[in-house]
Amino acid sequence: MTEQPDAIAALAETKPSPGEKYYPPFKVTPELTKKAKAYIAMYPKGREQSAVLPLIHLVQEKHGYICPQSVLWIAEMCQSTPIHVQGIVSFYPGIRTSCPGKWHIRVCHTIACALSGGEELLSYVCEKIGIDPKAMTEEEPMAVSADGLWSIEAVECLAACGFGPNLMVNDALYSQMDQAKVDDLIEEYSKKA
Amino acid sequence: MSEITYKPGHEPHLRETRRIFRNIDRVGYDPSIACFIKDGGYETLKKAIKMEPAAIIDEVKKSGLRGRGGAGFPTGVKWTFIPKGNTKPVYLVCNCDESEPGTFKDRFIVHQDPHQLLEGMIIACYAVQAHYAIIYMREEFPEAAKIVQRALAEAEKNNFLGKNILGSGYDLNIILHRGAGAYICGEETGLINSIEGVRPYPRIKPPFFPAAIGLYGCPTIVNNVESLCQVRQVLMRGGEAYAADGATRSPGTRIIGVSGDVQRPGYYEIISGSITYGDLLYELCGGPKPGRSFKAIIPGGASAKVMRCDEVLKGRNPDGSVRKMTIFDVPMDLDSIAQHGSMSGSGGVIVMDDSRSMPEMLRNLNRFFAWESCGQCTPCREGNPWMLKLSTRICQGKASPEDVDLLKSVADNICGRTVCAFGEACAWPVQAFTTKFREEFLALTRPINAFKPHNPEAAEARKYLTRED
Ligand SMILES: Cc1cc2nc3c(=O)[nH]c(=O)nc-3n(C[C@H](O)[C@H](O)[C@H](O)COP(=O)(O)O)c2cc1C
Ligand code: SF4
Ligand code: FES
Numbered sequence: 001m002t003e004q005p006d007a008i009a010a011l012a013e014t015k016p017s018p019g020e021k022y023y024p025p026f027k028v029t030p031e032l033t034k035k036a037k038a039y040i041a042m043y044p045k046g047r048e049q050s051a052v053l054p055l056i057h058l059v060q061e062k063h064g065y066i067c068p069q070s071v072l073w074i075a076e077m078c079q080s081t082p083i084h085v086q087g088i089v090s091f092y093p094g095i096r097t098s099c100p101g102k103w104h105i106r107v108c109h110t111i112a113c114a115l116s117g118g119e120e121l122l123s124y125v126c127e128k129i130g131i132d133p134k135a136m137t138e139e140e141p142m143a144v145s146a147d148g149l150w151s152i153e154a155v156e157c158l159a160a161c162g163f164g165p166n167l168m169v170n171d172a173l174y175s176q177m178d179q180a181k182v183d184d185l186i187e188e189y190s191k192k193a
Numbered sequence: 194m195s196e197i198t199y200k201p202g203h204e205p206h207l208r209e210t211r212r213i214f215r216n217i218d219r220v221g222y223d224p225s226i227a228c229f230i231k232d233g234g235y236e237t238l239k240k241a242i243k244m245e246p247a248a249i250i251d252e253v254k255k256s257g258l259r260g261r262g263g264a265g266f267p268t269g270v271k272w273t274f275i276p277k278g279n280t281k282p283v284y285l286v287c288n289c290d291e292s293e294p295g296t297f298k299d300r301f302i303v304h305q306d307p308h309q310l311l312e313g314m315i316i317a318c319y320a321v322q323a324h325y326a327i328i329y330m331r332e333e334f335p336e337a338a339k340i341v342q343r344a345l346a347e348a349e350k351n352n353f354l355g356k357n358i359l360g361s362g363y364d365l366n367i368i369l370h371r372g373a374g375a376y377i378c379g380e381e382t383g384l385i386n387s388i389e390g391v392r393p394y395p396r397i398k399p400p401f402f403p404a405a406i407g408l409y410g411c412p413t414i415v416n417n418v419e420s421l422c423q424v425r426q427v428l429m430r431g432g433e434a435y436a437a438d439g440a441t442r443s444p445g446t447r448i449i450g451v452s453g454d455v456q457r458p459g460y461y462e463i464i465s466g467s468i469t470y471g472d473l474l475y476e477l478c479g480g481p482k483p484g485r486s487f488k489a490i491i492p493g494g495a496s497a498k499v500m501r502c503d504e505v506l507k508g509r510n511p512d513g514s515v516r517k518m519t520i521f522d523v524p525m526d527l528d529s530i531a532q533h534g535s536m537s538g539s540g541g542v543i544v545m546d547d548s549r550s551m552p553e554m555l556r557n558l559n560r561f562f563a564w565e566s567c568g569q570c571t572p573c574r575e576g577n578p579w580m581l582k583l584s585t586r587i588c589q590g591k592a593s594p595e596d597v598d599l600l601k602s603v604a605d606n607i608c609g610r611t612v613c614a615f616g617e618a619c620a621w622p623v624q625a626f627t628t629k630f631r632e633e634f635l636a637l638t639r640p641i642n643a644f645k646p647h648n649p650e651a652a653e654a655r656k657y658l659t660r661e662d
Contacts, residue, residue, distance in 0.1 A: 043368075047389070047390075049389065049391070050388055051390065052390040053370070053372070053373060053387065053390065054370070054371070057371060080390070084391075087392055088390070088391070091392050091393070091567075092372075092374055092375050093373070093374040093564075094332040094373035094374025094375070095374075106333075110495070110557065110561050111294050111295070111453075111491075111543060111554060111557045111558055111561070112294060112453055112543055115452070115549070116452075116453075155333075155374070156292070156376065156564060156565065157293070157294040157495075158333050159292065159296065159297045159331070159333065160297050160300060161294065161296070161450060161452035161543070162297055162451055162458040163297075163458070163459070164452065168333065171336060172336070173336075
């Protein structure tokens with residue numbers, strides 16, 4: 001690694017988030033390296049760079065977000081450069097540069113869901129988990145609650161349009177949501193905490 | 194094959210023909226390979242792998258199968274675009290990015306019946322002699338990723354994948370690659386860049402037609418999930434039998450996803466052209482909500498041009514004479530709606546009733562496209578946020594009548610001046626909404642607004658433009 005960690009840290013600035021207490025900090029372990037090598041081996045020889053996205057998912061699933069240290073590690077594993085990896089991290093809406101809450105909620109607000117009440121659903125969920133909808137901005141689409149338990153984000157079409165309004169909590173999709181269902185859902189997940 | 198029962202409330206409508214969605218919502222059906230084989234799965238592959246690859250391509254060509262990803266390009270013809278005498282490896286990519294708003298068909302295939310996709314995909318790979326293939330799945334399908342991963346392992350264990358498949362000497366490796374929430378990764382060249390691990394900027398065509406120069410610079414076939422499942426149907430039925438069903442120019446079944454203001458939104462699999470939009474909305478979907486009437490329909494995913502329900506269209510009688518009709522008389526195949534200026538695309542039908550404000554709908558679409566533009570071409574990157582600002586201003590009642598024309602002219606200037614078809618995709622809705630519902634847009638504007646500053650910066654700047662006496 002020739003780049004200074006400080007330089008990449010300045011570039012890939014991450015915002016501290018209350019959600020961090022629910023995710024282990026990024027650390028290179030033999031187990032992680034083994035998994036990464038398995039991903040890289042899926043692609044043809046000399047095409048290690050293709051594994052950048054899978055490795056990003058690997059890190060994000062475990063640690064919640066992509067920190068500068070993980071950018072350096074991914075770049076090294078994929079024989080790429082930190083700046084290239086950072087270029088990918090900053091492109092995709094699905095890659096986070098700050099930590100989400102323990103339960104990350106994504107509410108669809110695209111046309112079909114909007115027709116079935118997606119926008120109202122979004123404000124209702126915000127109210128339920130105590131997040132000001134104004135905290136979601138174009139620069140920072142994700143807002144995290146003060147206790148770090150919840151985070152919320154308005155997203156585009158989740159490909160379940162006929163059964164709107166739709167939302168996702170972490171990996172699970174919930175369709176045809178209404179206020180009563182949201183109440184139950186929030187209660188269920190609060191208990192899981 | 195045994196009698197099929199569907200889960201209560203999920204029974205298909207009588208006018209449906211379930212082929213691809215045969216096992217969706219079926220009682221006692223799970224995504225395991227055992228279940229699929231018990232239902233006759235992988236028999237078609239066993240038959241196909243004994244054929245010559247060229248014979249399979251011929252069969253698919255004969256079937257008249259057209260792609261279900263949006264553009265409707267003939268699948269068999271696409272496969273022959275691999276350059277003759279090619280010595281590089283050939284790749285096949287299954288496009289499971291499904292991110293066009295209004296489209297929700299591939300989701301159910303990969304969640305509930307993944308082996309159907311794998312069988313179709315293996316046949317397609319064998320036909321184009323690809324030994325390495327990729328399923329590109331959008332990030333928002335994390336559960337499907339696990340299901341497909343498991344299905345791949347099962348298929349390999351049963352020697353439908355891996356080395357020397359079913360003793361034919363043919364090797365194939367399929368991997369799963371997940372996206373990260375970007376619509377543009379659905380565009381085939383953007384998708385290829387995403388797999389290569391660079392920013393998913395679409396590539397310019399020509400020269401970057403994937404079948405000639407695709408993944409890693411090698412010939413690459415990109416096909417939609419449903420298209421690959423249809424390939425299996427073609428081989429199962431035979432090309433000619435497949436071509437005999439439904440509309441002549443777009444045979445086979447189609448999966449239609451209906452969303453918005455109807456009584457029974459959801460998915461319907463129909464024989465292409467066997468019903469009209471009227472049949473779909475009134476009969477299959479149960480008509481408008483109580484006390485409402487239909488106002489507008491987007492017939493093929495968010496980027497298709499909107500149709501007014503009271504629009505008078507010109508149709509042709511069998512004897513060639515002209516007759517008047519509406520969108521409800523247009524048959525649901527790939528081409529009919531195109532004759533009336535829109536497109537059938539990926540089969541996502543979005544319905545709006547008379548309670549909806551059209552400027553508000555357009556603002557929602559503008560927000561989608563402004564968010565999803567990859568930013569590579571200036572007209573698309575700058576035009577989309579501009580259109581969003583204009584439509585927002587119109588919705589807020591702060592626009593002047595000229596803003597409506599300005600909005601359309603921005604769209605006109607994006608169209609045809611971009612690297613990829615996203616340029617058209619974002620411009621068509623604006624052009625159609627502002628033309629067809631012009632009076633509704635104008636009603637929200639006031640001439641005096643032309644003299645008012647739109648934001649604090651403009652208000653500040655204005656101070657320096659007025660002369661003090
Ligand atoms: C902006 C844009 C987005 C697209 N999104 C998708 C998509 O989500 N899924 C898909 O299958 N095709 C999508 N396509 C079409 C693909 O580029 C490609 O034509 C298709 O995958 C080819 O498959 P087919 O021949 O089987 O239809 C998109 C095209 C454009 C221009
Ligand atoms: S048209 Fe838009 S989405 Fe397509 S390449 Fe250009 S900027 Fe990107
Ligand atoms: S518009 Fe919300 S899932 Fe498609």
